[in-house]
Amino acid sequence: MKRSPSFHLALGSLVVIAAYILGVMSHSPKKTVAPTVVLTPAPAPTITTQLVIDSDLIIKFKDNAEPAGIKSLLNRLNAAVFNYDSLPGFSFQRVRSAMSLQELIDLYKSDPNVEYVEPNYLFHADETRPNDPFFKQMWGHSNTGQEIAGGPGGEPGADIDALTAWDVTTGSNNIVVAVIDSGIDYTHPDLKANMWINRDEVPGDGVDNDDNGVVDDIHGYNAVNNNGDPLDDADHGTHCAGIIGAVGDNGIGIAGINWKVKLMALKFLSVSGGGRLNDVIECINYVIKMKKRGVNVRIMSNSWGGGSYSRALEDAIKAANNAGILFVAAAGNDSQDTDHFPHYPSSYQIENVISVAALDRNDNLARFSNFGAESVHLGAPGVEIYSTVRNSSYRFMSGTSMATPYAAGVAALVLAREPRLSVKDLKKRLIESTTEVAALKGKTISGGRLNAARALKAGKMLP
Structure with a gap:
């Protein structure tokens, strides 16, 4: 079959491979200097001063x-x-x-x-903080100015305010997010429990049990090899998946924005990072098909882009909109104004498309990030983001590729709280609940950074 021009991955560049030396800093106790006692033949009466x-x-x-x-x-x-x-x-x-x-x-x-x-006992607010050991590296979730990757800290509060959001909800297993990328390492210990499972398919029997055209599609679909095994071979999709939904509070690794969620893996990007138009359309088609069969897929996360305008891709995304699926897309890593130099698929003017720029931990627009006062909707953490990769590992990556699953993850968190929210209202919620950031003023439609807590508190179910 003749294939159309390749789409190129909005690939987050590998920034740091950090080795962690876990040590305990010991502090010597302060020495107490004993008071000098002066003995005299006739000591005067001692006057003791008590602390009041x-x-x-x-x-x-x-x-x-x-x-x-x-x-x-x-x-x-x-x-x-x-x-x-x-x-x-x-x-x-x-x-x-x-x-x-x-x-x-x-x-x-x-x-x-x-x-x-x-x-008079002292009380404090109950803070929903996970016990995952590498959570402290996830500045995009909670930025206290902590050191990241051995480097200097950022601006405290330049994050999505995940801790406050988690006091409301930590996600729901009823929400399915389709990650259209290089696949997902569904064996990763921090992802396995949150992988979507096709209950109508019998694993490994070589039969298309649910008659959907794909054999043994337990966790999703592989359009590159046209089979039901979307196992990641490039790390990129696994990294994005971890941001959205690494299992939280399980004592290992990191915590995704959603501690509980279901991740559907769609592979159209090869190990080289390239993918073709017909393959991404096949992935979108698979998601819509499964949605019509009763799978509650509400979001597609798309950390890729490139190529020219495609009416076929535009129509496929419109079909996803008609199926009630939000299409979150990377704004691109070309440092360009997409108002004048469109980046696809993020530049499609469709009701369900939300374009995401990347911010660093000081609330600056990432040097590589695209922007657009009329074409990019909001910014999200996208520089030195720590997340899952293949072989039970973790890594820092940067790019609008990383900012995209942040937005997709917050969208899933909102739906966990308000499952009946329409695509139109969900997109509006994410945009209108952002925190204003000077670096995004005149650079994005909202002029702000993604804020999970505000997105949840804007809901009808909250006072």
């Missing part, structure tokens, strides 16, 4: 407490008192005393008018 501190306590007096007894106790301690008018007998008290907190508590407990006394 404020101690905060919550007191509950007994229902039958004597008012005179309470007053006597408070006067003796010279306590500042705040009473809770709707909670009889309760009070907050601040005592300025040389006694320790425990000594004060014991004193209160000994008073016959006191039912109980407690310290």
Whole structure:
């Protein structure tokens, strides 16, 4: 079959291969200098200065407490008192005393008018932080200015605010994201549990059990070899998949934007990084077909681009829109204004297409990233992004290829919370919930960075 011109991968360049030397920094305890004692034949009386501190306590007096007894106790301690008018007998008290907190508590407990006394306990917000050991390298999820790949830290807060978003939801196994790329290493321990499985197919029996035209398509489709094994042979698709949905809080590797999700693997890019028009159309066709068969595919993640305008590809993406599927696309790595130099497929003016530029950890537009005030919708982390690669490994990569799965991942997170949201409204939500970034003003439609927390809090189900 005659093939059309190759599409070239919007390939994130490998930035750093970091070796981690895990060590424990030991800190020598501070030495205590003993006070000098001077002995004299006739020592003067010793004057001891005690440290006076404020101690905060919550007191509950007994229902039958004597008012005179309470007053006597408070006067003796010279306590500042705040009473809770709707909670009889309760009070907050601040005592300025040389006694320790425990000594004060014991004193209160000994008073016959006191039912109980407690310290003014300190509470904090419950933060949904995963236990994955390499999460600290994922500045795009949570940027505290930490060192990345052994290099300097970035601007704190220049991230998608994943920790706040995860207080709302960490994803759903009911949402399927199709990753159209070089395939996915579905054996990776950080991805395996989140791989989509075709339940209507019997693995390894050599039969097209579900009669969809592909034999043994357990995790997706391989258009390069025209079979049901979309195993990655180039790392790129696996890296993108990890950003979207590496299993979170499993004690290994990293955490995807969605701790729970289903990843459908579609391979049209070969090991060389190139792919053909007919193969990507076959992948889109497969996704739409499975959607019509009841698979809840809501998003396509597309970290690739190149070639000229294709009406056939445009029509295929329109068909995906009609099927209720968001098409997230890389803006491209040519440092060009796509308002004047279109980049496909991200430049197709279709309702379901969202074009994503790349930002670094200081909220700067990546030097390689395309932009466009009328053609690129938003920016997302795309420089030195740590994620999964083949053979149970992890690696840093850069490119709008990495920014794209960030947007696809947040879209999946929103759908986990609001599964009935339309493609039109989902796209609008991602754009309107961005955080304004100076580097994107006049460079993108939204002028902002992807923000998962704001995208979720904009939902109807949240106050």
